[in-house]
Amino acid sequence: MAVVNEGALKKMLKQYKYKDLTVREITNVISQYKDLKPVMDAYVFNDGSSRDLMSLTGTVPVSYRGGLENCL
Structure with a gap:
């Protein structure tokens, strides 16, 4: 199981309205x-405004032709 530092996540998400829910969802994923x-x-939104948002980066295994491939 991957180790997630929930305290660090909460700090990163300090401006999120639903940070506890977001931390739970990130931890689950x-x-x-x-x-x-x-x-x-x-x-950056279509109107030119910007906001810091959390995303997940890395690869996800996908079943392809009977095997697993890692996709971005």
Whole structure:
């Protein structure tokens, strides 16, 4: 099982309204897909405004032709 530092996640998500829910969801996903890592990055909206948002980066295994492939 991948180790997730919930305290560090909460600190990264300090401006999120539902940070406890977000931490639980991230922890659940990372426990299933161990190559994913949470990162904060600026997202620019169509109107030009931007906001720091959490995303997960890494690979996810996908079944393909009877085998597993790692996809970005």
